[in-house]
């Protein structure tokens with residue numbers, strides 16, 4: 001019966017950063033309500049491929065198991081998403097697992113998402129609160145603005161939006177939609193506004209918003225339903241004005 | 251070392267790093283203002299063929315009597331076109347289309363924007379040669395009969411249909427994305443309405459363009 005059922009997986013593997021990728025198939029016993037992570041754990045428990053050969057177990061990343069940390073992003077049947085929230089039952093088999101190749105692939109499904117964290121540093125993704133002395137409490141934020149900001153605060157730097165963006169690739173310097181949406185997030189904070197222009201410098205820079213071609217894939221794939229394209233359009237508006245005025249002031 | 255220092259960077263801001271931003275805005279502007287307006291005007295002019303040979307020839311004379319016409323053509327059409335096409339080809343080359351995986355409507359439009367950019371370029375080169383440059387070199391008169399003699403060939407006619415529909419698509423979809431580039435339509439609802447209006451625009455000018463072609467044969 002159901003215990004006999006198997007799940008077939010096809011994993012794009014890579015032994016180390018500078019080696020070639022190859023595909024490997026696995027067949028694992030089915031259990032009800034399995035997600036892709038539990039399927040991968042099954043391989044980890046018994047690393048035998050579909051031909052019955054014992055192999056190195058598949059490497060991947062995970063933490064929260066509830067779609068809030070962003071560590072387990074990978075391409076599942078071609079589309080980028082979180083392995084922990086993807087139910088095996090809903091997928092066509094063999095289930096194809098590939099790393100997000102927009103990022104440097106370290107091993108099997110493990111990628112290096114450092115560029116996203118670097119991008120957050122570039123856009124000054126923080127609120128400058130205190131200097132050498134405490135500056136007191138900041139202005140109040142209306143609940144409407146809190147609600148709007150909240151959506152952007154849920155970004156888990158998972159990388160899906162960058163992986164699906166046709167304009168984030170090795171040929172383009174684009175920092176990508178995640179960092180731009182965070183720019184909007186920090187710029188709308190009343191204290192964050194103090195460093196707004198510094199962030200806009202990045203937005204109008206070579207790595208900035210001019211690289212977006214409005215394909216709007218980012219907003220479609222974002223697991224957190226962050227209104228990325230709204231942030232992009234708003235930033236376009238601000239960046240255009242900022243670029244023009246700062247140039248006229250020279 | 252990376253630092254989380256809260257103070258502003260003391261490095262001077264390099265002007266050159268804005269190059270892409272300025273080029274992309276000029277690219278968008280060129281596509282909308284001189285080129286887009288010119289194309290609409292051009293389609294309307296050609297649609298006078300629907301009113302008959304005389305009306306069309308009259309209209310051509312009217313345009314040819316505009317003072318400094320070659321200068322206007324060079325500065326308002328040729329230069330923006332060469333810049334827009336050149337930068338557009340560069341943009342097309344650096345983006346990696348993934349419509350096979352992500353079959354979303356806007357992603358397909360993004361892909362077709364690039365395809366129609368190229369078809370438009372091929373079409374414009376042939377079209378400008380046939381009806382603007384060749385007549386200058388060979389001294390032929392531009393009129394209804396000249397267009398008729400070209401379009402009577404089935405292959406040329408089909409090429410024109412593809413060229414015109416592609417160019418109209420490119421401009422219609424370009425208005426939609428241009429509205430985002432200039433930060434006009436910000437949210438999904440306004441972008442959806444803009445998309446519908448642009449679709450209507452595409453239908454109207456596409457039909458007008460193709461029926462005008464039929465009027466020549």
Ligand code: HEM
Pocket residue numbers: 212213214277278279280281282285286289331334335336337338339341342363364366367368370371372374417420421423424425427428429431
């Ligand atoms: C001749 C060859 C042409 C090529 C290769 C070309 C290429 C492109 C490309 C690749 C884009 C997308 C830019 C982006 O996503 O960032 C684009 C946008 C656009 N093009 Fe063209 N194009 C051409 C001709 C034209 C013509 C004749 C018109 C006007 C009728 C036009 C109007 C536009 C507009 C309005 C946009 C939208 C700009 C924006 O999104 O901000 N293009 N073009």
Ligand code: SF4
Pocket residue numbers: 161164165166167168176177211212213214215216217218219229232
């Ligand atoms: S809308 Fe812009 S940022 Fe988002 S996927 Fe498309 S090109 Fe990338």
Ligand code: SF4
Pocket residue numbers: 070154155156157158159160161162177178181221222223224225226228
């Ligand atoms: S914006 Fe969405 S898709 Fe992009 S990194 Fe954040 S959570 Fe992931």
Ligand code: FES
Pocket residue numbers: 061062063064065066067068069070071072073082083084085
């Ligand atoms: S394990 Fe945290 S998002 Fe999947």
